[in-house]
Amino acid sequence: MSQRLIFEVGKPGRKGHSLPRCDVPVRGIEEIVPEEYLRSSDPELPQVSEVDAIRHFTALSRLNYGVDNGFYPLGSCTMKYNPKINEDVSRLAGFSGVHPALLDCAVQGCLELLYRTDLLLAEITGMARVSLQPAAGAHGELSGLMIMRANHEQNKEEQRKKIIIPDTAHGTNPASAAMVGYEVIEVKTDSRGNIDPAELRQLMSEEVAGLMLTNPSTLGLFEENIIEVAEIVHDSGGLLYYDGANLNAIMGITRPGDMGFDIVHLNLHKTFSTPHGGGGPGSGPVGVKKELVPFLPTPVIQYRNGQYMRDYEQPLSIGQVKSFYGNFAVVAKAYAYIMSMGAKGLRNVSKTAVLNANYLMNKLKEHFYLPYERTCMHEFVLSGQTQKEKGVSTLDMAKRMMDYGFHPPTVYFPLIVKEAMMFEPTETENREVLDEVAEILIRIAREVEESPELVKGAPYRTPIGRLDEVKAVREPILKWTPPRKNNE
Amino acid sequence: MRTPEGLKYTKEHEWVRMEEDLVYIGITDYAQDSLGDIVFIELPAEGDVLASGQTMGVVESVKAASDIYMPLSGKVKKVNNALLDNPESVNENPYDSWMIAIEPTDASELEALLNQDEYKKLCAKED
Structure with missing residues (x-):
């Protein structure tokens, strides 16, 4: 699905407002603002009706993934639910x-x-x-x-x-x-x-x-x-x-x-x-x-x-x-x-956050390399180095998680762990969610064994597939350019 | 992973090649592979005098930014500015993509660097 920019949705003359006729004398802008501050051409504003604008932004909002949508284990970011x-x-x-x-x-x-x-x-x-x-x-x-x-x-x-x-x-x-x-x-x-x-x-x-x-x-x-x-x-x-x-x-x-x-x-x-x-x-x-x-x-x-x-x-x-x-x-x-x-509640927050992280870590450690074999606190770091030997990187597995409807963990950080994946489930996830996440990750580890090409091409079920990250960094397109300017 | 003979290496994954009076410096195959696709490179200016271990530049990949360290002290005589527009050549040919050439302050510092065997062992250990 491709999402058009709002600039590309409109047509000249379409608008979302209807103002009454001005009943006071009109003064030209050049009488009020010094010439040096006046622009020489009209701004390129989108020209859309109200319903076009609403549909555009509603469609964008539906592409969003946040903690109100689901599991969001971004390590060291503590993406907990906001009551x-x-x-x-x-x-x-x-x-x-x-x-x-x-x-x-x-x-x-x-x-x-x-x-x-x-x-x-x-x-x-x-x-x-x-x-x-x-x-x-x-x-x-x-x-x-x-x-x-x-x-x-x-x-x-x-x-x-x-x-x-x-x-x-x-x-x-x-x-x-x-x-x-x-x-x-x-x-x-x-x-x-x-x-x-x-x-x-x-x-x-x-x-x-x-x-x-x-x-x-x-x-x-x-x-x-x-x-x-x-x-x-x-x-x-x-x-x-x-x-x-x-x-x-x-x-x-x-x-x-x-x-x-x-x-x-x-x-x-x-x-x-x-x-x-x-x-x-x-x-x-x-x-x-x-x-x-x-x-x-x-x-x-x-x-x-x-x-x-x-x-x-x-x-x-x-x-x-x-x-x-x-x-x-x-x-x-x-x-x-x-x-x-309250005081007890906050203590329970920390205890549950630590428990959740340890629970998930223990479910996953047989399937991914665990570089520091210790009881973890509220988050833990796995390494995708075993999978990397099969040609599948942590980035590939993170992308694959999105196909299963979850936000990936923090990847490639901390820097001292190769192919790092840092999970922080937070205290607000229940056991069923943690079990489901573990099951998905174990399934991805199995996919790496059985069909590595599948994982390397992920994601498939997101609005946009795999991006060319190198090109995005080297040649970013940071603003919309009106098409006719391209022809000039 | 390639580790050519005849070069010297550092623990920080730079390679060093002596050619006439100049010492050419780049990053190793292992380094470029760990970094992934390199998108930006920052290098010192010609004429800079840098001490061994000092930061001489930065390589940035889609994953992380890393400092490049001076393997030995010296004065920067040449800078491979062509890399700035083609950082991918470091991924493709790390040993042809020299970054700077320096006039060493003390050529005997070369002796302290790792040889091919020692560097291979280091990489094996880090894996």
Whole structure:
């Protein structure tokens, strides 16, 4: 099925509106707007009727696959179901109808929600305070690293310009570090999936600002030496940064603060069930230990004399990192989630997420190579290297999963596992779904043995078949060009 | 996987060929096979002086972006800019697709690199 662009659907003169005759004097646009800002030709807008527009976008929406359609095991992305009560709460008139420029006294309820969410997230992570401003995970990382840098500068340790990051880290970690001017040093993962403390000890020096760590790592494994790792970093004056991408595995069981982390960022659009990806926007709060609170972005929400207020009087603050106070409606959804789950509920979320991942891993490990044979946390990494020897790649198998109606897992990440497939089923899938997914994957493994060409040509049942990914990267067509321009 | 004789190799999967006074550097067959279809290449500029182990460029495939490291220290004398428009030639002929040629600071650094046998063993271990 080929989907035409809306530009290709219309005909000149078709329109979806019918406006009454203008009953005030008309002034020409050139009288109002300076000539330099006027365009010389009409814009190429689609010319369609209302029903054409509705059918076009409805058809597109039906091609979408989201967590409301089915299983979505994208590892380290925590594509969990987003409870609809979150939407109800964020749409309450007192939240959705306010203007961010209103005075504190007019938005006490909104400020209270921010303040409470700040403290709830601090409690969950073992931090002292949290800023809800950053708009996404990588933005939280950047803010957190700016706090780290501000702390070292305050201590007259400007020479700390290096940051240690494991080879399993998300690509955003080194990117954020580079953005604040840090030099990245990679630390290797050992055969059990941990950081090697001996190697870390060698890398530490007075030039190291800190260590960025995701725990559990992107291998879905808990860092077994975390206490020792924290001591090594702190002993040489460095700080520990916690990438909260995988917090879904440990809520109510352990806390980054208790492991020795100083700075944490979270992804509300992962762990706290707000919409993720195209359904965003996101929210990447950053939390810190008590000593680092003065560096948090302003405004900080405070509760003083029975009033909630936005506090800009923080001389050591790294400043404001987002207009107004971040993506407020997303925070409201996360607050609704935390309050509807409760402390026990969140603990159950993590326990079930870990159970689901282990259940699926154990069903699959006889059929795919499992590089790290350990109890996994909320996600696990398989390798398609056995299948690759038969000429079928992980990409082929991922495409084949789509034929069976499921979203593929994260593939080719983490980089240290060949032909990697990273599955994160999340806590919201029931056993029947996990059984069905396992059955499909085992069937695909059998197809690789019996009819590899079938898998290599997948997908067949999607609206569009196998794309030429190389051509798409090398010669992308990024905008529509009117056909007559081609003839000119 | 091809691992020609007479070349030197690195643990990071670069190959090195001495030709007259210059050392030609590229990435191995193993490297291109693991990366998959290469779509972008970034190389240093002529005249850059880079130390052994420093990043000299980037290869990006549909799967991942990887740094290319200097196998030995030296000054960049020639850059194979033709590769930038035809990155697929690295997939097709990795050993003909040299990326840069350098004038080594200390030619004895070549001795420390892996020979054909050692590199083959390394690849077998990584598989």
